[in-house]
Amino acid sequence: MLELKDFCFTIDKDGEPLNLIDRVNLKIPKGHFMAIVGPSGCGKTTLLNTIAGLNEMSEGYIYWDGRDLEQEGDLDPAELGYVPQFSIAYDELTVDESIEAVTKLRVKTHDIDDLDQRIDRVLEETGLAPIADRLVKVLSGGQKRRLGLAMELVTDPTLLLCDEVTSGLDPRSERDIVRRLHDLSRRDGRIVISVTHSLAHLELYDSILVLHEGRVAYHGPPAGLTHYFSVEDTEEIYPRLAKQDSNKWRKSWEKHVDIYYQKIEKNRLKLIESGKLSVPLVAAKKTPYDDQTATTPIEIEDEDWDDIDNSSSRLTSKRKNKNKKTDQSSDQPSNDIIKEASEHVRTPGAFSQFCTLLARRWKIFFRDRGQVFLQLAIMICFPLIVILFADQGNVNLRNFSDAGTDYSISGLKELNAIASNRAKVGGAVSGIIMFQMVLLALMGSNNAAREIAGERKIMEKEKFGGVSPSAYLLSKITFLVAIILVQSLIMGIAVESAWNFKGAISTSYVNHFTFLVMINAAMTFICLGISSMMKTAEKASLLSIYLVGFQLPLSGAVLALPHTVGEFTRPFISAYWAWAGSLDHLQTGYYDAVKDVTQTPIDPGSSTCITILAAQIILGLILTYIGIKRHQWEH
Numbered sequence: 001m002l003e004l005k006d007f008c009f010t011i012d013k014d015g016e017p018l019n020l021i022d023r024v025n026l027k028i029p030k031g032h033f034m035a036i037v038g039p040s041g042c043g044k045t046t047l048l049n050t051i052a053g054l055n056e057m058s059e060g061y062i063y064w065d066g067r068d069l070e071q072e073g074d075l076d077p078a079e080l081g082y083v084p085q086f087s088i089a090y091d092e093l094t095v096d097e098s099i100e101a102v103t104k105l106r107v108k109t110h111d112i113d114d115l116d117q118r119i120d121r122v123l124e125e126t127g128l129a130p131i132a133d134r135l136v137k138v139l140s141g142g143q144k145r146r147l148g149l150a151m152e153l154v155t156d157p158t159l160l161l162c163d164e165v166t167s168g169l170d171p172r173s174e175r176d177i178v179r180r181l182h183d184l185s186r187r188d189g190r191i192v193i194s195v196t197h198s199l200a201h202l203e204l205y206d207s208i209l210v211l212h213e214g215r216v217a218y219h220g221p222p223a224g225l226t227h228y229f230s231v232e233d234t235e236e237i238y239p240r241l242a243k244q245d246s247n248k249w250r251k252s253w254e255k256h257v258d259i260y261y262q263k264i265e266k267n268r269l270k271l272i273e274s275g276k277l278s279v280p281l282v283a284a285k286k287t288p289y290d291d292q293t294a295t296t297p298i299e300i301e302d303e304d305w306d307d308i309d310n311s312s313s314r315l316t317s318k319r320k321n322k323n324k325k326t327d328q329s330s331d332q333p334s335n336d337i338i339k340e341a342s343e344h345v346r347t348p349g350a351f352s353q354f355c356t357l358l359a360r361r362w363k364i365f366f367r368d369r370g371q372v373f374l375q376l377a378i379m380i381c382f383p384l385i386v387i388l389f390a391d392q393g394n395v396n397l398r399n400f401s402d403a404g405t406d407y408s409i410s411g412l413k414e415l416n417a418i419a420s421n422r423a424k425v426g427g428a429v430s431g432i433i434m435f436q437m438v439l440l441a442l443m444g445s446n447n448a449a450r451e452i453a454g455e456r457k458i459m460e461k462e463k464f465g466g467v468s469p470s471a472y473l474l475s476k477i478t479f480l481v482a483i484i485l486v487q488s489l490i491m492g493i494a495v496e497s498a499w500n501f502k503g504a505i506s507t508s509y510v511n512h513f514t515f516l517v518m519i520n521a522a523m524t525f526i527c528l529g530i531s532s533m534m535k536t537a538e539k540a541s542l543l544s545i546y547l548v549g550f551q552l553p554l555s556g557a558v559l560a561l562p563h564t565v566g567e568f569t570r571p572f573i574s575a576y577w578a579w580a581g582s583l584d585h586l587q588t589g590y591y592d593a594v595k596d597v598t599q600t601p602i603d604p605g606s607s608t609c610i611t612i613l614a615a616q617i618i619l620g621l622i623l624t625y626i627g628i629k630r631h632q633w634e635h
């Protein structure tokens with residue numbers, strides 16, 4: 001049984017506490033299908049999120065089978081299913097692949113057969129089997145909702161929470177989903193709670209909770225709604241609600257709760273006896289409130305709601321007639337249709353989750369033709385642009401020589417030409433290296449800006465379902481490192497093979513490549529950090545582009561910055577450190593030529609440059625980890 005006692009969710013509004021959920025008391029037995037209805041903004045989603053633990057409960061108690069979830073620990077992620085209104089699947093995957101990935105992430109299966117059986121079962125339960133091979137992006141609204149449901153059912157949750165899963169659907173699809181949820185509540189004692197705007201198909205629910213301004217106005221069988229609110233049609237309930245203050249509704253409801261709960265219980269026992277409902281045998285602990293709030297059996301004629309007197313005097317008189325022999329805990333039905341609780345699902349380890357996340361990331365990458373095309377275009381075109389600019393520098397590089405010792409007039413003219421060429425060579429070498437660095441910085445920002453922000457909702461949902469943030473971070477790092485290496489190597493090899501740089505680098509290409517990789521990695525992981533902190537992919541992209549845009553002017557490679565400004569900004573400019581580090585490995589003649597043409601210090605030393613770039617990478621990763629861990633659930 002799920003039990004809420006004086007359950008509150010409070011926010012701070014203008015310095016004053018405001019109860020968005022106000023002292024809600026509910027008892028929901030196993031094998032129950034409940035709808036939460038109420039006018040827009042009454043707190044339906046907030047209540048659902050607070051039950052799920054996405055919002056922190058401010059006051060009160062929440063019990064699961066008598067266990068105080070606040071004191072004794074939350075439900076296991078596998079025990080709880082939450083189907084949000086938004087789609088939680090990747091467009092590029094098929095229905096089957098989406099369910100497979102989420103199963104691997106959330107369920108520790110014994111073997112491949114176990115995995116297949118689980119996938120087949122949820123495909124059958126949600127009616128998705130015939131379209132298992134279809135891509136998510138071509139699914140209809142109703143099919144997407146069913147997929148969202150299927151992705152939650154893989155763990156066999158005992159508490160299934162659904163937020164507006166039928167909104168925006170045509171009446172047939174809506175009924176189909178409500179019917180499926182109803183059927184799911186009939187198995188294994190599962191509790192299904194569904195928030196809905198729609199007042200259609202209410203007869204399929206075991207109970208309806210009417211919320212008004214965060215307070216309970218009614219919680220009882222659907223058949224009692226019109227009677228309780230004294231209306232002809234359920235459609236008239238919302239206007240009726242608005243006529244009275246929510247506090248009055250709550251107080252009035254408290255007077256009648258027992259009688260309606262008895263009706264719910266009676267209906268439930270009937271279902272169990274007729275074999276339509278099976279509940280597992282779980283010995284529930286008693287909550288401290290059980291004795292206080294124990295409902296007393298009261299005889300009510302079936303469906304004869306007119307017999308229920310709204311006055312509390314009748315209730316009191318009924319209480320006096322209580323028959324202790326018939327008092328039984330709703331969690332211990334005395335019938336034969338009792339199943340053993342289903343086997344407890346265990347969440348896989350972080351390494352297994354990492355492998356699944358990484359495999360899924362590569363699959364999505366290769367399925368997304370636009371992304372593959374963009375990456376290829378960047379990897380090929382960016383080096384080509386550098387080669388194009390380098391071509392002019394090649395002329396000067398070929399003629400590059402140090403000053404001679406002939407001081408005759410013709411000798412001096414030659415010296416002048418050499419000096420002029422030397423300045424051009426210095427400018428070309430410095431410019432080409434900086435150009436490479438800035439383009440790699442741009443690639444880095446393109447790699448990562450949308451990587452987390454673009455799938456935030458899915459990530460939040462998966463984290464909530466038990467996916468480890470470390471596994472998520474590691475999968476992103478591994479995926480991005482592969483991209484970074486390919487991009488940097490293509491840039492390095494293409495440019496240096498086309499450019500007369502061979503004599504310029506005194507030690508080996510390895511040093512130059514190190515800085516190409518490091519600038520790309522620094523920018524990629526800083527932008528990944530930004531992506532993990534931002535609420536939308538657009539904001540993350542914009543900020544990342546600004547960051548790249550500032551690299552060139554603030555590096556001081558083109559125009560020297562005022563000394564004080566340079567000192568302050570330089571530590572943050574990755575391109576500067578990659579540029580200076582690369583220059584450090586030039587042959588002395590070339591190094592001096594660059595030094596002559598730039599007023600910005602180019603001699604911090606290669607190891608300092610590596611250290612600072614490594615620090616930037618680490619900073620980006622720390623930022624990313626914090627961003628991933630941070631709870632950013634938005635409904």
Ligand SMILES: Nc1ncnc2c1ncn2[C@@H]1O[C@H](COP(=O)(O)OP(=O)(O)OP(=O)(O)O)[C@@H](O)[C@H]1O
Pocket residue numbers: 011020038039040041042043044045046047197
């Ligand atoms: N974290 C929060 N901080 C401030 N206000 C909030 C927060 N969460 C919800 N609210 C406010 O609480 C009220 C209830 O919101 P909620 O989303 O639960 O309503 P709802 O009944 O689900 O509405 P709808 O039917 O439109 O989905 C709204 O006025 C909303 O703006």
Ligand SMILES: [Mg+2]
Pocket residue numbers: 044045046164
């Ligand atoms: Mg809502």
